[in-house]
Amino acid sequence: MTPRIGPIGPDIDLDEEEIRLADGSRLTEDAAEQIAERVLEQRRAGRPSLIGGKAHTPPLTVRVPPGVRSALEEIAQKQGRRLADVSREALDQYVARHR
Secondary structure (H helix, E strand, O other), X not given: OOOOOOOOOOOOOOOOOOOEOOXXXXXXXXXXXXXXXXXXXXXXXXXXXXXXXXXXOOOOXXXXXXXXXXXXXXXXXXXXXXXXXXXXXXXXXXXXXXX
């Protein structure tokens, strides 16, 4: 959930008005731009695309019986892999067999 931010006030001319950051340095237009870029990158952060580049990989949620999940978790642990990776590989193999 995105936290709500209060109303945004009028623009500030950072060349005219002196604004200080938490470390005491002055906020400049360049610094404000860099901060904004970092914040946007953090908001876009997530799992890397499976198909490369910045293309979005659509998620898939499935429900499985507890025994199947436990077996997948055990396999993943033995292989030192994530549950999602083992599950994705199983689905890939299933699709390849049934195409």
